[in-house]
Amino acid sequence: MCTHRSSCPAADSPATDSAVAHVVAAHPEQGWNLLCDGTIVFDDTGELRPDGRVVAPRRMPAGHLAMAA
Numbered sequence: 001m002c003t004h005r006s007s008c009p010a011a012d013s014p015a016t017d018s019a020v021a022h023v024v025a026a027h028p029e030q031g032w033n034l035l036c037d038g039t040i041v042f043d044d045t046g047e048l049r050p051d052g053r054v055v056a057p058r059r060m061p062a063g064h065l066a067m068a069a
Contacts, residue, residue, distance in 0.1 A: 021035035031043040038050035047055035 021037045021039065023033045024036050025034040027033065028043075033041050035041060040048040042048075042057070044057040045059075046057040049055065
């Protein structure tokens, strides 16, 4: 599926790093991007893999968030 020089890792491998795959279709107005390995990455850091698996968003505990005064 991918045609860039350093080939994308398989989306179904446990060591998949979405930082290696590049964006082939960007939809910032809708909050998602399609990567060259077929993964859909959402703005909240969640992912939908080509095989239908869902990767939950990686959220910080509330104690680590900065608060504006």
